[in-house]
Amino acid sequence: MADDGKHGKHHGAGDKKARYPKALYERELFRLQAELVTIQEWVRAEGKRLVVVFEGRDAAGKGSTIKRVSQYLNPRVARIAALPTPTERERTQWYFQRYVAHLPAAGEIVLFDRSWYNRAGVERVMGYCTADEYHRFLHQCPIFERMLVEDGIILRKYWFSVSDAEQEARFRSRLEDPMRQWKLSPTDVESITRWEDYSRAKDQMLVHTDIPEAPWWVVDSDDKRISRLNMIHHLVSSIDYHDVQRVPIRLPERPGPTGYQRPPRDMQRYVPDHAASLLG
Template sequence: MASATDPEERTNRFPKAVYERELFRLQAELVKVQEWVRTEGKRLVVIFEGRDAAGKGSTIKRVTEYLNPRVARIIALPAPSDRERTQWYFQRYITQLPAAGEIVLLDRSWYNRAGVEKVMGFCTPDEYHRFLHQCPIFERMLVEDGILLRKYWFSVSDAEQEARFRSRLADPMRQWKLSTMDLDSISRWEDYSRAKDQMLVHTDIPEAPWWVVESDNKRRSRLDMIHHLVASLPYQDVARVPIELPDRPPPTGYIRPPRDTQRYVPDFASTLLTES
């Protein structure tokens, strides 16, 4: 039984039936958005940033659940290589930007420099201040070129973040989500808060504003974020050409080879039925 501090227990306070019904409706709208992007040659970039354990990854899963991976791509870049560290900071992100008819979802983005790199000392003060100066210019260039840019910051309270960390520690299926960097976010909570505040001051611009998602309740935050994204886009329902299955042609004498001439995966599923 879930404890009172279990994040999933708190999430359940938002009615599951209401959540699933509205999520499915919004996901259907996202499919319409995808078809509009594809047929109209639009380029959409959605940035997901926020605290560790704030629910970015689970929201991205819900956004892409019914989308075509050839149209909607999730980008989660690893730490830069030695070569990439010598490039212009934005250079490796530029190669990930969408072409016509594509959607790119950035699971963390160039804003790493304003957050973890600043707090953990992975960049110099000059590099940090240069980023704050260049980022609005860079994003204005993207928007001016026609890219639809949406930026979401997932906010979570310190108590909720710690509860989610503890839940992951006790769950062998999710322990991989925890790293020493994540745990540092507890002791450096105020440092990250100050860095986030500075980031918003410098990069919340009219052309590409930040939208904060309150995510202590994951179900609410997913619905809020997806609804906002869909409502912010001037998409239209694209009429699809009707598809009909052709009639199967008459047989021409093909005979399937005997089963013992090929290797088949063992019928493991049947053993589960016999055991029960």
């Protein structure tokens, strides 16, 4: 199990450690994604409910892993829940209330890109909640999750662990890339100076919420390829699913023409052929 609370424990961007082979990574990732599609069909056919919680430090690779998990899944079955900052009304509700609204119904999968554990992490460290609210969360969270599991929800929780050197390298990469600068917020940047505060908060969170009914699984994520394979393989291996026989689909013969004629092209608005203009 990784301990991202200590500085310099993992390989950072300056190390010469070779990356995981791309061809092997892509081959195994595709195989695992095919298994995820099989799980999706099992969830849909059997009326199961699956919740996967993705947590971890900023820039730990949660978002890119969620993309690979959901890449080939049906968005009508599997959806991503990435909740914004709570509204003034939501702040007056029971803390778990707005998350309950996003839980799956029968035949659905929900991937939480951050979750109710915001209270144990960023809210605790940045002072966005009171001490009473924080301690109430640590008490109620195991009860809440036991209720979910007792009701039949399959719950998996993953903590993505990244070293301080690798996190900073990823922050700098985002800062220099105009296509990814939106991924950086003032809170993200401040996490660099609050590294040990986040470490202590994470440790407390695990002590109180790593329960037998819904244990935490830590993912070493300094190498994103390795972390994606490990996380998805664990998820697939932890679910007792089976192949679902789908009703065979046969394309019918196209009927012959009945005299229909398309209207002239100049009667409709066509998108300009930008692609052709690039050919010169």
